[in-house]
Amino acid sequence: MLDGRIIGFIGAGNMGSAIIRGLVLSGIVHKDAIIVSDADKKRLREIMKTCGVKAAESNIELVEKSNIVIIGVKPYQLDSVLDKISAASCAKQIFISIVAGAPIEKFSSKLNPASGIIRVMPNTPASVMAGASAIYSTGVNVSQEDIERAIAIFECMGKVVALHDEALMDAVTGLSGSGPAYVFLAIEALADAGVQLGIARKEALMLAAQTVYGAAKMLLETGKSPGELKDMVTTPGGTTAAGLRMLEKRNFRSAIMDAVDAAAQRSRELREK
Numbered sequence: 001m002l003d004g005r006i007i008g009f010i011g012a013g014n015m016g017s018a019i020i021r022g023l024v025l026s027g028i029v030h031k032d033a034i035i036v037s038d039a040d041k042k043r044l045r046e047i048m049k050t051c052g053v054k055a056a057e058s059n060i061e062l063v064e065k066s067n068i069v070i071i072g073v074k075p076y077q078l079d080s081v082l083d084k085i086s087a088a089s090c091a092k093q094i095f096i097s098i099v100a101g102a103p104i105e106k107f108s109s110k111l112n113p114a115s116g117i118i119r120v121m122p123n124t125p126a127s128v129m130a131g132a133s134a135i136y137s138t139g140v141n142v143s144q145e146d147i148e149r150a151i152a153i154f155e156c157m158g159k160v161v162a163l164h165d166e167a168l169m170d171a172v173t174g175l176s177g178s179g180p181a182y183v184f185l186a187i188e189a190l191a192d193a194g195v196q197l198g199i200a201r202k203e204a205l206m207l208a209a210q211t212v213y214g215a216a217k218m219l220l221e222t223g224k225s226p227g228e229l230k231d232m233v234t235t236p237g238g239t240t241a242a243g244l245r246m247l248e249k250r251n252f253r254s255a256i257m258d259a260v261d262a263a264a265q266r267s268r269e270l271r272e273k
Contacts, residue, residue, distance in 0.1 A: 001145075001152050002029050008066030010059050010081060012038040012047045015098055016072040018126040022156030024051045025129075037062045063088040068149070070096045071107075078102055082110040089115045094146050096120055096153070100173065101271045104138055104166060116141035118150045121172045122157070124180050131158030132179075134172040136165075159220075170271065174264030182259055187212055 007029060009016050020036065023029045034053040038044040044055055056062035063069055063085045073081050078099050089095070091114030095107055098120050107117045117140075122133040133154040137147060147162070154160045163169070187208045194204030218229055234240045247253075 001149055002033075005029075005067040005149070006033050006035060006065055007153070008035045008037070008056070008062040008069045009072065010037055010062060010069060010085075011072035012036050012040075012043055013072060014124070014127055015122055016070065017043075017047050018129075018131070018157055019070065019072075019098075019122075019153065020047060020051050020053060022126075022129055023153065024053070026156040028152060028156065035062050035065055059085050060088045063093075066093070068094045068096065068153075070098065070153075072098045075099055075101055078106070079110075082107065086110050086112075091115065091141075094118060094142065094150070096150055098122055100177070101267060103271065104136075108140070114141055116143075116146055118142060118146065119166065119169065120150065120154060121169055121177055122154060123176050126157040129157045132176040133158060133160045134163050134169065134176065135160055136163040136169060138166075170264045170267040171260075173267040174260040174262070177267075178263040179260070182256065183212060 007023070009020060012020065016036075016038075020034060023034065024031050031052040032054065034051070035056050036044060036047055036053050037056040037059050038047075047053060048055055056065065059081060069085075069089075071078075071081065089112040091112060093112070094116045095111060096118045097104075097107060100121070102119075104117045104119050108115075111117070116137070118135060118137045120133055120135045122131050125131045126133070131154070135147070135150055135154065137150075151160050151162070163172070187205070190208035190211065191201070191205040194207060195201050199207070215229070218224075219226060222229070230244075234244060
């Protein structure tokens with residue numbers, strides 16, 4: 001699917017590096033077909049050393065040599081980057097943005113009118129090849145094959161869902177983008193409870209983290225609903241039922257939903273600014 005295509009990365013930060021490692025480890029792209037540029041030369045040397053990829057002298061050179069360009073710079077750097085590479089962009093070239101809060105219109109207004117734009121929102125677990133990514137494109141200058149190639153790239157580091165509306169990217173930000181922080185907080189709370197009940201900190205944290213990991217793995221691999229799996233653990237009148245009753249009493253479910261909603265709203269506010 002990606003054979004013969006050169007993939008360029010403008011920005012080799014945590015997310016860009018995770019995608020590069022995923023591509024190289026999966027073998028769907030040869031390391032010689034990957035070009036990287038980054039303002040941080042130390043970071044650039046590190047990714048070249050660990051993954052064996054090539055470096056470009058400049059973003060312009062990278063765009064000129066690539067069929068697919070993945071842009072992973074900080075939001076405040078984006079306008080400057082797009083202005084510099086604009087003249088080098090060309091027809092049939094696909095640009096994939098992983099820049100948080102940047103709509104497709106920002107790219108299409110600066111790049112070649114015949115270039116295709118795909119927007120992707122990954123999350124931090126991509127760094128351990130367990131990410132969740134959402135993908136969207138208007139379809140302008142982007143074929144179904146282009147979408148499938150983009151999905152293949154991000155499936156190298158986790159799961160991918162396709163969206164039908166770019167406005168849903170704010171919801172994705174609140175759900176899977178910010179979601180790891182909610183889970184880390186839950187793990188920390190579980191471990192704290194274990195410590196309070198006499199379990200050593202190291203063991204409590206391992207038990208909490210493995211419990212969350214195992215529960216997520218069961219959900220993904222069994223195909224059962226969260227409700228079904230919850231009922232499998234809950235014996236009438238038992239310990240789990242008592243714990244669940246307390247969570248419902250403290251509005252645990254509503255608190256999580258409110259957190260996702262608040263993060264999504266903040267994403268919309270930042271995008272509008």
